[in-house]
Amino acid sequence: MPATLTAVEASDLKHVNYLWDDRVVQGMSPVERLVYRSNCLGADQRITNTGGGNTSSKALEADPLTGGEVDVLWVKGSGGDLRTSKAENFASLYMDKLLALQPIYRDSPDPGPKTPSEDAMVGYFPHCSFNLNPRASSIDTPLHGFLPARHVDHMHPNSVIAIAASRRSKELTAEVFGDEIGWVPWLRPGFELGLMMQREAEANPRLRGLVMSQHGLINWADDDKECYGLTLSLIEKAARYIELKDKGEQTFGGQKYQTLQADARKAVLVALLPWLRGQVCQQKKFIGTVQGDDKILRFVNSHDAPRLAELGTSCPDHFLRTKIKPLYVDWNPQTEDVGALKQKLSAGLDRYRQDYADYYERCKHDNSPAMRDPNPTVILIPGVGMIAWGKNKSESRVTAEFYNCAVEVMRGAEAMDEYIALPQQEAFDIEYWLLEEAKLKRMPPEKDLARDIVVVLGAGNGIGREVAHRVAKEGAHVVCADLNADAAQATANELTALYGQGIGVAGDGVSACGPAIGLGVDITCRESIRELYAQTLLAYGGLDRLVVTAGVFIPPSRDGQLTDQQWQLTFNVNVQGSYNVVDECRTLIKEQGLPAAVVLTTSVNGVVSKKGSVAYDTSKAAANHLVRELAVELAPLARVNAIAPATVVQGSTMFPRDRVVVSLTKYAIAFEESATDEELRCLLADYYAQRTLTKQPITPGDQAEAAYFLLSDRSGKSTGQIINVDGGLQEAFQR
Incomplete structure (x- = not known):
């Protein structure tokens, strides 16, 4: 040619x-x-x-x-x-x-x-x-x-x-x-x-x-x-x-294990990933990428996979991400369960860490940098595929990409001849190159929520959307969840445009997402919540922080009454929904074993009695106590706190035009019928602001700032607390 x-x-x-x-x-x-x-x-x-x-x-x-x-x-x-x-x-x-x-x-x-x-x-x-x-x-x-x-x-x-x-x-x-x-x-x-x-x-x-x-x-x-x-x-x-x-069906010595069906593979990953992330994050947290395409499965299911995996990678670009070698676990997906897989992984991780420490001691020089994290960044499981880890989603995806490249290199080399890896001393001298170490030290410090996975429920609009933006700004990987799946995806798209490039939503056991994903969820349905967490695990490998901003306010009839169904719906969303969300991730948090934080959204209405919102106010009072109970239940691993807003009108679905008009009429505030929705909201927000000590309208951004504080390690010693973000509403002062 x-x-x-x-x-x-x-x-x-x-x-x-x-x-x-x-x-x-x-x-x-x-x-x-x-x-x-x-x-x-x-x-x-x-x-x-x-x-x-x-x-x-x-x-x-x-x-x-x-x-x-x-x-x-x-x-x-x-x-x-x-x-x-x-x-x-x-x-x-x-x-x-x-x-x-x-x-x-x-x-x-x-x-x-x-x-x-x-x-x-x-x-x-x-x-x-x-x-x-x-x-x-x-x-x-x-x-x-x-x-x-x-x-x-x-x-x-x-x-x-x-x-x-x-x-x-x-x-x-x-x-x-x-x-x-x-x-x-x-x-x-x-x-x-x-x-x-x-x-x-x-x-x-x-x-x-x-x-x-x-x-x-x-x-x-x-x-x-x-x-x-x-x-x-x-x-x-x-x-x-x-x-x-090419050796066709005999590539890599032929097939030894069979791939699990998609549903079974997903079930294994969902059961495994929280525990596994906890195991590999003993020094620093990682974000995961799951891959189970035909090429990687052909390799992990093969007879030669243990031998070739042990040899490690060849190209320097590859092992800088994948480390000297991956961890391969010889698990039979047809005859062994997840419990057996965890036992084999636990033993394999112990052996891998010791091997890495031996490699470091054997190859180090007098001026070598200190030993880095000895945990594997690539884990290979027959029947399931590959799980790659990195400091963020981008890095874990690149790690997965590089090991895919390594697999294709091994396939070609074994087809033509015999694959050989770079000698360990040469590999060490690249991995611990002083020039590479100097480059690492020049990198800017990580942001507060870098390496964290944050699920925001209610992220489609209002406070939830602002919280999603606030935590993403601090480096978090954000799962934007909302009853309106399209609104959740719209927020995720905004974050992706700002902070990275995504390729979609996790599915079928293969993670192909960026710094944010959008998912639909009904917090009154436990099955829906379980699927939300399953997709979170498949996308990022775990969960570190959870924010619930979803809520509902149902205006009473003209005579101030709510039907039994309306009363029940108010409690189902504002109290039972929050409990469902936290309860369903309780096992996940425990399996992962990493410090976690939960922030619920209640309201100052939970301590202020007033006419016209009895169901809503009572539900928020219950939610306030739910925060304290959950703080006790989830201690010491997870902190549970809450923000309590007051009349956040801007961007809130709880203030559609009809409700704003009713409120303006109730308070005898003059307005023009031709005014836009936003103009009417501003009138009402200004009225509410004058009732506070600070005389300033309360915005979703104000709530997001408080939520970020409670999620972050800046409030690491606070749990069971409810922070009012209301501009100083005297009626809400605790007595």
Whole structure:
């Protein structure tokens, strides 16, 4: 397959997508074309994983001081992602200054990989920066700068990594690609590897790329479109070769266990996840991603899964997320129950932690950072699939993605030859690289509710919607629940637009959500509540904090009466509903074993007697005492508190136009019939405000701030308390 794909050849691709469009790049600058090429490559996970891979272009630019033409290397900066990269995500370096670093490195006391001199070269990159570009250069910069071609792609395609991670890697490279693609042994990315690649390219001008043992693919061309086409052609060629060698039903030694039916798999996960999250979160809390697609199930159900899982991953990008290896539990889904699974997982976790501690002690250096959390980030269960963990949903999804890549690498390597993992010392030196540690330390501190999963009932509008926004602002993963499922989803969509990208709602045992999901729930129906929690577990792996803002106020008839059914509905929602919600998550909280917080919403009406709302006021009085009772019941693991609003008119479904008009008439407040709903609400809110000490209308945002305080560790020693958020309503003062 030639370097530049023709339209026919592009349409014939089976294993990658050809996205280049000449019409799009027409008139673009060299940097804009580099961004376009990068986005095209990053859009296909078969080409490279999230955050992985690197691209570069050498372009002639006007020097900002002299105005003269200078050669500049534009290369993806540290921490960028090709799919989403923009021009500001690329570092720029003067080529002459970058090349001038070579003699400095060679003259250093100890040149070579894994030496202080190697790492020290990173400190010189800022001195090569073109036009004061603040974007930090990645460790891959020498790989791109030292190769002679104008355009370079370094990708992590599963098909080529399968060649790179095979025992006969060098021979397979020649078999698959011929003499135009070379091979280099494993070497940690950096200055030494860049020099090695430079020597290979200079010694063999025919070379158009290199397979990097245990790592990936790098290739180059003097035309950017040609470089893109070459990248795709090489990945396609490797994938087709693997396809020819595929073992079909005997992949991974054939099937040993059968996949559980969807309902049974869901039941296992719902019963398992709270307990499992508690086990892996002994040092820090994690957010989970569940995956049970055909490819991962084929692996976890196979005869070879225990052997291959123990070997761990190969590509450095993979094990930085997945750790040195996953935890595989040899559980028979057809003959053993969840209790047996928990026992095997418990023993496996103990063994994994000890293995990780031994690995650390065996491989550490005098200046190595302290040992990190020894719990696994990937857990493999036959019949069920994979559970991945990360500090947030995005990271756990990427962890799952990376182990999926590792599985496909193992499949390809085993089809062609024999899979081998990176030696443990090399893996350790990447995982505990001082430069990587320095990058971690530069990251901003986590927000108050980062790593927390918060369920907000009543999130479709009013106070609940504001609470959802407030906790999401603090980093929480939010389950927006409401009787109106569409309203709940609308709030979730707002949060997703602000804080991340989601792909939908959890379902069928596969989690594909972002920082928020929207779900319908009827808090008077326990089955509906159970399904809410089941979907929460499948989406995020657990539950940390719970807020109930759902409530109902039924205006009495003109003679001040409510029917028995209306009275019962008021108590069913305002009292029984809150109890149902908390009671149904009681076992979940206990199984998880992590500190939790519950905030209910009552009302100052619970202590203020007045005419016209006897059912509502009495229900809120009962809810006040429910808070205290639940605080006793759930101690010491969970704190239970409440906010007690007063006449929150803005955005409340309890104040439709008809009720507002009745209230305005009752209080002899003049209004125009033509006024909008919001104008009428403002009139009523101002009237209520004048009855308070602060003379300020009470808003949903005021309630959300109090709810956030009670949910957070800022109120970690408070439970059984009810905070009035009423502007200072004297009638509600406790006597």
